[in-house]
Amino acid sequence: MTSGAGALAAAVAPITSAGNARLGIAVLAGIALIILLITRLSMHAFLALTIGSLALGVFAGAPLEKTLASFTAGLGSTVAGVGVLIALGAILGRLLADSGGADEIVDTILARAKGRAMPWAMVLIASVIGLPLFFEVGIVLLIPVVLLVARRGGYSLMRIGIPALAGLSVMHGLIPPHPGPLVAIDALHANLGVTLALGVLVAIPTVIIAGPLFSRYAARWVDIQAPEQLTTAPSEPVDRAHRPRFGATVATVLLPVALMLVKALVDIVVDDKTNGVQKVTDIIGAPMIALLAAVLVGMFTLGRAAGFTRARLSVTVEKSLAPIAGILLIVGAGGGFKQTLIDAGVGRMVLDLSESWSVPALLLAWLIAVAIRLATGSATVATISAAGLAAPLAAGMSTTETALLVLAIGAGSLFFSHVNDAGFWLVKEYFGMDVGQTLKTWSVMETIISVVGLGFVLLLSLVL
Template structure:
């Protein structure tokens, strides 16, 4: 009755049914028929438009427009993030961070150090790349200290996962921010505030419980290698970049590496603060607006990284060109998923489904932040992909952002992002990576990794909801 009082009509019901059918189709195509997410989203988007009553030509036009707008807004950012991550990995900068920080951490401080290291590495790197870099480090420490590998792996996984779900330039947060027209600097600033306590709770603190759940786990011996060997084998430095063993020993300076990784964060946060405190019409305001634009901030970090990471590691100009080129291949699939997710979103908008969702949310009394989280959780559980969950959920709840101030729009982005991390299970490739690399059984992986992801999602939501009530 409440929904009807908000002007609900039979057309709205038909549109919601079309949406639910499209989501169900995505789930069946990805989870049952094992179709690639790109094809599943394309097919579902087209059938969604037709089911909503759109003319065939309009369906194709809406989808194409959404793909183009999304790739234009986030494609270059994802590419720049991939370049910075590749430079950090191949130059040995990531291992420099690891070794410098871990040499100062002993005993009970090790899990906290691993969480911090993973979070720093996770800023510019995609989850899978950061995981591959952290695996030999975790296993080596576990083997040397005779500590359960789970107690060390969980903090590292938490640091990587939280950054992956909440912080630009990771694809999910970028796509959600684009769909909701959010200020990336504000998303980054609030995201970091949410990320820090979330990593602490889901990482070092939850690790104590995880060790009790699976206390017998130890590091698989074949992968417990030295950090120098890990640098060579895991980043491909010897084969892919052509570095000799002697050259591979050269590493960037620790301070320079940290400065390069944090540069885009600092520039985007400076812009966000400047937007609040400084007029756009002043020279300083204009400078902050320029350098704090995400594409400028990431470009500056990549250009700086060519010197502080690449040249410091002894790479020639030709080798640097190869490294940057090689960084783009692995992100093709991510770019396409994000792009077709944008097409799915635009089809929702042009069909009028987004407006129906907004009316339903208002009539049902569901808070916007909670609705965004719930939609992302449902798609995550069904498809197993955090990126698919983020881009799809952001499109579904996009009309809820209309009229929101920048802070609340950023919170909606974060709510969607944290919902996309909820309970990774058998349909998530990340589940199997963690299981195999750390030598866990399926049950042990559920007790540790899957529960950790759920802790991240719930804790972050419990931090986001009060912020929504407190921020003006």
């Protein structure tokens, strides 16, 4: 595996002539300002990232006009690269929720799971539903089910809840088409299909260890029952007789993943860009086409199956797009921050430091993501920013090595969620825990995902 010392940075003139010491201070100051604006002043993350990016340039001694150009270029390219994918994922998620397809998946699996099998059922539900849904949407959708199962079955809330949270979190951090992994793939010029295939290999054992296995200990540390008041899912209720079939629902959800995996397999087996089969799979396996196909299929297998008229389908699509405006802005601003870091020469600084540290590239990328995650509280911002910082490390890497670099960053972005993470407070409030209990369960679970995920990435790097 390529080491940090062996990678070469692209020969692009930085926007500042600051040395490593001043540049390092500027980076820390910019990140600290973002944290202060978000946590202390309750400023929206988009504004905080914008101000922090400009402040980073000022602290590093870069001309303001060059800093602005770097930020806007990064914002534009990031939104252009992943904006359509985020929109298509939101539409598919809304179709899944409003049609009752998500309820059908949950009810079918729970009907077949009893006793000790229940935590495994919950991690399976969360992993399947978490494929097309954003983490926050998945929580809102699954928490009512988690609370209901725990109360009716007499289970400890942690025994049921931790597996569900682990399934959602692993999907969010490691598996495209979630925004963080997609942006990292784009920034490092990784192969999406290969990253997806390796991500699944890493995700399966990671979610087992952090979910059903860790939940045994979490239930002992924090033995609480489900709160009395259940929250409701955001979708309109659909009569079970009119829900889409279980098989059709699962097939629709897995369609984009299947198309991307087919492309990855053909790329590996054929590896000939002039081959007709590879040309076809390159098209249908492209993330935008794969997600678009799932959305179009979902309009029939989910929407029409639930009795939606064309007008109702139109309303569902319209409602799905409005909530993602903030996500797009935050992701875009994170891309602007990333580009400002790159153009300021932080990538070169990271390489200089890595030469003295002699840290392997995968471990270095993970450590960078961990540091940004702890500082900002956002897994997506950590992934985007770390991808920008680690981009020089990918120079000269093979396709497999670059994919593993993306996964190392994704694993690092999930490390130890704490009080500056919105997900921390979401879990705390839904589960009725105090801060200490949330740290001992949710925060430890996130750390296990991060460390175990890195471990499996490193193991793959030894055999691939």
